[in-house]
Amino acid sequence: xxxxxxxxxxxxxxxxxxxxxxxxxxxxxxxxxxxxxxxxxxxxxxxxxxxxxxxxxxxxxxxxxxxxxxxxxxxxxxxxxxxxxxxxxxxxxxxxxxxxxxxxxxxxxxxxxxxxxxxxxxxxxxxxxxxxxxxxxxxxxxxxxxxxxxxxxxxxxxxxxxxxxxxxxxxxxxxxxxxxxxxxxxxxxxxxxxxxxxxxxxxxxxxxxxxxxxxxxxxxxxxxxxxxxxxxxxxxxxxxxxxxxxxxxxxxxxxxxxxxxxxxxxx
Amino acid sequence: xxxxxxxxxxxxxxxxxxxxxxxxxxxxxxxxxxxxxxxxxxxxxxxxxxxxxxxxxxxxxxxxxxxxxxxxxxxxxxxxxxxxxxxxxxxxxxxxxxxxxxxxxxxxxxxxxxxxxxxxxxxxxxxxxxxxxxxxxxxxxxxxxxxxxxxxxxxxxxxxxxxxxxxxxxxxxxxxxxxxxxxxxxxxxxxxxxxxxxxxxxxxxxxxxxxxxxxxxxxxxxxxxxxxxxxxxxxxxxxxxxxxxxxxxxxxxxxxxxxxxxxxxxxxxxxxxxxxxxxxxxxxxxxxxxxxxxxxxxxxxxxxxxxxxxxxxxxxxxxxxxxxxxxxxxxxxxxxxxxxxxxxxxxxxxxxxxxxxxxxxxxxxxxxxxxxxxxxxxxxxxxxxxxxxxxxxxxxxxxxxxxxxxxxxxxxxxxxxxxxxxxxxxxxxxxxxxxxxxxxxxxxxxxxxxxxxxxxxxxxxxxxxxxxxxxxxxxxxxxxxxxxxxxxxxxxxxxxxxxxxxxxxxxxxxxxxxxxxxxxxxxx
Numbered sequence: 001x002x003x004x005x006x007x008x009x010x011x012x013x014x015x016x017x018x019x020x021x022x023x024x025x026x027x028x029x030x031x032x033x034x035x036x037x038x039x040x041x042x043x044x045x046x047x048x049x050x051x052x053x054x055x056x057x058x059x060x061x062x063x064x065x066x067x068x069x070x071x072x073x074x075x076x077x078x079x080x081x082x083x084x085x086x087x088x089x090x091x092x093x094x095x096x097x098x099x100x101x102x103x104x105x106x107x108x109x110x111x112x113x114x115x116x117x118x119x120x121x122x123x124x125x126x127x128x129x130x131x132x133x134x135x136x137x138x139x140x141x142x143x144x145x146x147x148x149x150x151x152x153x154x155x156x157x158x159x160x161x162x163x164x165x166x167x168x169x170x171x172x173x174x175x176x177x178x179x180x181x182x183x184x185x186x187x188x189x190x191x192x193x194x195x196x197x198x199x200x201x202x203x204x205x206x207x208x209x210x211x212x213x214x215x216x217x218x219x220x221x222x223x224x225x226x227x228x229x230x231x232x233x234x235x236x237x238x239x240x241x242x243x244x245x246x247x248x249x250x251x252x253x254x255x256x257x258x259x260x261x262x263x264x265x266x267x
Numbered sequence: 268x269x270x271x272x273x274x275x276x277x278x279x280x281x282x283x284x285x286x287x288x289x290x291x292x293x294x295x296x297x298x299x300x301x302x303x304x305x306x307x308x309x310x311x312x313x314x315x316x317x318x319x320x321x322x323x324x325x326x327x328x329x330x331x332x333x334x335x336x337x338x339x340x341x342x343x344x345x346x347x348x349x350x351x352x353x354x355x356x357x358x359x360x361x362x363x364x365x366x367x368x369x370x371x372x373x374x375x376x377x378x379x380x381x382x383x384x385x386x387x388x389x390x391x392x393x394x395x396x397x398x399x400x401x402x403x404x405x406x407x408x409x410x411x412x413x414x415x416x417x418x419x420x421x422x423x424x425x426x427x428x429x430x431x432x433x434x435x436x437x438x439x440x441x442x443x444x445x446x447x448x449x450x451x452x453x454x455x456x457x458x459x460x461x462x463x464x465x466x467x468x469x470x471x472x473x474x475x476x477x478x479x480x481x482x483x484x485x486x487x488x489x490x491x492x493x494x495x496x497x498x499x500x501x502x503x504x505x506x507x508x509x510x511x512x513x514x515x516x517x518x519x520x521x522x523x524x525x526x527x528x529x530x531x532x533x534x535x536x537x538x539x540x541x542x543x544x545x546x547x548x549x550x551x552x553x554x555x556x557x558x559x560x561x562x563x564x565x566x567x568x569x570x571x572x573x574x575x576x577x578x579x580x581x582x583x584x585x586x587x588x589x590x591x592x593x594x595x596x597x598x599x600x601x602x603x604x605x606x607x608x609x610x611x612x613x614x615x616x617x618x619x620x621x622x623x624x625x626x627x628x629x630x631x632x633x634x635x636x637x638x639x640x641x642x643x644x645x646x647x648x649x650x651x652x653x654x655x656x657x658x659x660x661x662x663x664x665x666x667x668x669x670x671x672x673x674x675x676x677x678x679x680x681x682x683x684x685x686x687x688x689x690x691x692x693x694x695x696x697x698x699x700x701x702x703x704x705x706x707x708x709x710x711x712x713x714x715x716x717x718x719x720x721x722x723x724x725x726x727x728x729x730x731x732x733x734x735x736x737x738x739x740x741x742x743x744x745x746x747x748x749x750x751x752x753x754x755x756x757x758x759x760x761x762x763x764x765x766x767x768x769x770x771x772x773x774x775x776x777x778x779x780x781x782x783x784x785x786x787x788x789x790x791x
Contacts, residue, residue, distance in 0.1 A: 042692045075695045076444060138460035138476055147540045149459070151648070151685040153575075156542075165542065167768065 022095020027088060035087045037064065042081045047074035055082040063088045104258035106250060109158050112257045116160035119261030126155060126256065127179045127220075128188040129166035132202040136192035137168045139226055143188065143249050152250045161253070172202075172209045179220055180213070185260050186221040188252070191229070199226055200237065207238030221259055223252070274635045275717055276727045283636065286731065289738035290591035293748050298599055300749075301553040304546060305780065307334055307465070307772035309554045310347040312516035313784045316399030316524075317392070319363040320483065322469040329367035330517070331466045336370040340377035343774035346782045348396070352388035353380035379779070393783035400561065400787050403523035407563040410503075410526055417497045420451035422709075424644065424669055424677035425505070426701060431456035431688060433475035435485045439492045444691070446496040446504045449698050452529060452676065454507035455489060457481050462512025462541050463768060467521065481508050481518055486525035505529055507567070510555045511537055513547070513769045519555035523562035529608065529676075530559055533569035534596045535589065538752060540572055544767035545752055556600030557788040566602065567676070568593040571612035571645035573757075579614040579649075583629050584733035585757060586611050590633060591734065592748075594640070601791055604639035608676050612645035613665040621722065623664055628726035630672040631717070636731070644669045646680025658682040659700065666704035671712050677701065 029036025039059070045051050052069050059067030064086030071083035107115065116124045128144045130137050142149035144165045146156040156163045164182050166175065179187050189206055191199035203224045210219055225243035234242045241255060273280065311330040322328045334347060341350045351366065359375045360366035369375045380388050420426075428450035430441045442453045458475030461468075471488060472480040479485060486508065493504040505528035510519040515532070522530050534552050537543035559566055570586040570593075577585065590609045597607055611633050615622040633642055646665050651658045662680035669677045679701055683693045717723035737756070744750035746764075755761040 040692070042690065073695075075691055076447060079691055081692045081695065136460075137463055141460055141463060145541060 022093055022097075025092050025094065026090065035089060036085065037088055038083070038085050039064075040081065040083045042075065042079050044079055046078060047072055047080040051080045052082075055080075055084060059084045059086055063090055065089070102251075104255050107254045107257055109153065109250075109253070112253050113158055113160040115257045115261050123160050123162045124185045124256065124260060125162045125164070125182050126186045126188060127164045127166065127175070127182055127184040128190070129170035129175050130168040130190050130192075131170050131172055131175060131206055132191070132193075132198060137190070139192055140165065140167075140188065140190035143190070143225065143247070143252050148249050150246075150248045152248045154249045155253055157249075158253055161256075172206050175206065176209050176213050179210070184220045186223060186256050189222075189224045191224065191226040199228060200233075203237045203239060211238065221256065223255075225252075274638075275715075276631055276635050276724050277719060278632075278635055278728065278731065282731060282735070286591055286636075286735055286738070287595070289735060289742070290588075290595045293738055293741050294592055294595040294599065296747050297549050297749070298553065298596070300546060301549045303776055304550045304773055305343065305346060305776055305782065306516075306547055306550050306769070306774075307338070307343060308514050308516045308547075308551050308769075309782070309785075310334055310343065311514075312520040312554065312558070313347060313396060313782055314351070314363065315517055315520045316403075316784050317363060317395045318399060319367065321364060323368075323371065326469060328466050328469060329364055332371040333363070333367035336375070337377050341379045342777075343772075344777040344780065345379050346776070346780045348392040348781050348783055349380055349385060349388045349779070350377035352392040352395070353378065353384055356384070356387050356391060385779070385781075389781055389783070392781075393786065396783040397787060399520070399524065400784065403520075403558070403562045406523065406526040407561075410528065410563060413494070413497065414503045418502045420502055420505075422705070423641075424674045425451040425641075426698070427452040427454060427507070427643075427676050427678045428694065429454045429456055429678070429689075431478045433458065433477070433479050434473040435471050435479055435488055436473060438479055439489060442489060443492055443496045445694060446493065446500060448695060449702070450504070450679075451502070452505040452507055453489075453493060454529075454531075455479050455481075455485070457509050462509070462537065462543075465513045465769065465772065467514050467517050481521075483521045483525060486521055486527060490525055490527070507531070510559070510566075511569075512541060513537075513543060513551075513772070515548075515551040516554040516558070519558040519562075519564075522564060523558050527564060529565045529567055530555075531569065532556065532559060532566040533572075533589075533610070534593050535752070535757065536569040536572060538762050538767065539757055540569075542762065542767050544770040544773065545749055545762055545764045547767070547769040547773050550773065552596065553600055554785065554788075556597055556602055557785075557791075560597075560601035560603070560606065561788060561791060563606070565606045565608050565641065565676075566597060567608040567643045568610045570610040571614070571643075574612050574614035575649055579612075579616070580619065580625060583625075583730045584737055586629070587632065587636070587730055587734040588737050589757075590637065591738070594637065601788070604637075605641065607637065607640035608643040609633065609637055609640050610643045610645060613647050613661075613668060613680075614645075614649050617647075617650055617661060623668075624722050625726055626664075626668050627671060627717075628723040629730060630668050630674070631723065632727040632730055634672045634674070635727075641675025642673075643676040643678065644672075644674035645678050646684070648684050651682075651684035653686050655682040655686070658684060659696065662697065663700050663704060666701050667708060670704055670708050671715055673712055 026035045027037045052072050055069050056067050067084055067086035069084050073081045075081050128140050130140055144163050145154040148154040155161050207222055222239040223241045224239050227245040229242045229244050231242045231244050311334050314330040319330050337347050337350050360369050426449055428445045430438045432438050456478035458478040458480045468480045468482050471484045493506050497503045507529040508527055510530040510532045537548045538545045570589045573582050573585050613626050615626055647661050659682040665680050679697045681689045681693050681697050741748055741751040749764045753763040
């Protein structure tokens with residue numbers, strides 16, 4: 001038995017929620033509109049009455065009123081951990097919520113594999129490398145190695161992806177040659193070193209080389225990544241996509257699938 | 268039938284014996300291959316044991332510099348010892364550092380000595396490398412003495428906590444605080460990607476990616492800090508790091524010389540999860556295990572990794588198989604039962620019915636199959652969703668399995684797994700969880716007898732059976748394990764023997780190959 005989800009605060013009355021106009025909500029404890037929340041945190045002070053007062057003060061300043069310090073526990077000599085329950089008066093207007101949507105859906109490995117199988121009826125080939133003198137394979141390995149990054153498995157984990165990781169210090173001609181030999185659908189390049197804009201120069205050299213040796217409709221998808229790249233620079237660098245700091249393998253895989261199975265219908 | 272059941276699972280001794288026999292059959296050709304090859308990392312570890320430390324102005328270690336020149340002049344196949352100690356005997360330099368400096372400046376040419384020159388080089392190298400081995404022996408004695416004086420961990424399982432800030436000077440206070448909070452073992456997670464570096468970075472490091480570089484100086488600093496904590500707390504605090512990746516033998520040597528107590532050291536992890544060449548891995552593995560055996564270091568194997576990529580129910584037998592192989596390779600290298608922290612993990616999807624009973628069956632199987640090994644019990648990671656409350660419960664059940672099955676080393680699960688690196692409160696709550704379970708149910712294993720022919724006993728025997736079948740399938744391959752690794756029998760990865768990282772650092776030994784470190788370690 002499912003009850004209707006209580007959403008509106010009492011300020012708006014009990015009018016039916018509308019997804020287009022948005023609605024005003026506040027947190028729900030056990031009564032509509034009660035505004036109850038629960039937080040926990042640590043203060044770097046020993047446990048005492050003063051410490052508990054300090055916790056209540058922090059909660060008050062965060063907008064909890066009344067704030068109930070329900071648990072305080074010393075953690076080592078100089079720290080105290082608190083759990084606080086209390087009421088907040090803030091209202092949230094869902095029509096004013098701004099969300100940055102990525103332009104491709106995030107897929108689980110299973111979904112990505114299924115999409116590739118369905119659209120290509122073969123494995124999708126990805127060739128990856130660190131080009132130039134850059135020996136930092138941290139980035140490309142985090143994305144490609146099955147070990148992965150941030151709790152996500154790398155692209156090697158995807159059954160429908162064939163991953164060729166060329167490692168570090170690969171020259172551009174080597175990369176192009178290998179991409180051709182492997183009939184790569186996508187080429188991933190990682191650049192960490194930014195001395196004298198090496199990452200930008202190398203990337204331009206790479207994209208030019210691919211443009212030269214492939215007819216434009218057959219060129220593999222070119223993706224470059226590294227901590228110092230600006231994601232808006234793709235056009236300027238002649239690549240299809242730039243990924244910056246914090247990108248996870250799942251995002252790269254989802255992007256590949258989106259590009260290669262929907263828009264380009266890779267031949 | 269009034270026969271008394273054998274252990275809690277009533278494992279058939281003949282099946283257990285057969286399992287070990289199969290593991291030996293699978294492993295032996297690998298050992299033969301390992302004995303026939305050497306690697307740049309084994310040779311560099313030999314130089315480190317001979318006392319060569321430090322790096323050039325660019326941070327390239329002298330062992331790499333020297334190795335590269337020797338290799339260019341005489342090749343890798345004869346080993347580094349003969350050409351290097353021949354050059355020293357010829358008076359090219361007074362010591363190894365000077366020799367390395369001169370060699371990288373191009374002012375020394377190496378040759379392969381013959382006859383009496385070779386004998387002279389062999390004797391001198393053995394003497395000098397022997398000093399490094401002696402240092403490892405002394406560190407082992409020192410550990411035993413300190414444990415006697417400071418006291419050991421008060422109970423098993425030992426509580427294993429991780430620090431990973433990237434900065435050794437941040438790691439130290441965190442590790443000391445973790446010890447105060449109850450950790451018996453501190454592991455310093457390595458920087459992402461260190462396993463793929465073909466050199467060991469030098470000095471104290473303050474920058475790492477999601478971890479701290481393993482360097483000799485970092486080892487030394489953390490060891491000193493934990494010795495201090497041990498004194499303060501009245502119990503010896505063990506230190507753990509990672510002997511894996513391309514520099515495994517060197518890291519093992521450094522760990523032995525700096526008195527680390529446990530090392531992550533899996534026979535196949537690098538191959539499957541890091542795409543390191545299989546032959547390179549097995550050669551480096553064998554050497555590093557020999558060093559660990561000598562140093563009295565407990566190894567931790569990496570079976571938990573299988574379950575982070577494959578399904579924990581379907582792949583349960585790959586864990587058992589890997590444990591059996593790790594045991595074989597470990598014993599062959601001289602490690603004893605008490606040094607085998609064979610790994611396994613609590614990774615079954617909690618939505619699956621009877622998941623807890625199955626976890627119990629798998630953990631009990633490991634316990635009964637390896638009764639004298641400490642076993643390393645790894646917490647849930649894969650099904651930690653960010654719901655910290657649910658995660659806390661899951662960790663409680665993980666701890667309960669640990670208590671019920673007598674695990675030796677318990678890696679403390681964090682409810683914030685996959686959310687943040689542990690906060691001070693996360694660690695404290697996690698330890699409360701462990702303490703509660705151990706206090707409330709630590710002795711429950713005395714009363715716990717699974718029903719004969721019940722779910723747990725049946726499941727455990729099924730997994731063991733599947734493991735035997737898997738080893739049978741491996742042996743059907745023409746080249747056994749190497750072919751099985753190549754065709755993806757393990758995990759999902761296909762790793763052919765002639766590909767992967769570090770392959771160019773492998774050479775078949777020549778008839779005059781000599782390595783004093785191997786010689787001394789083999790004698791043990």
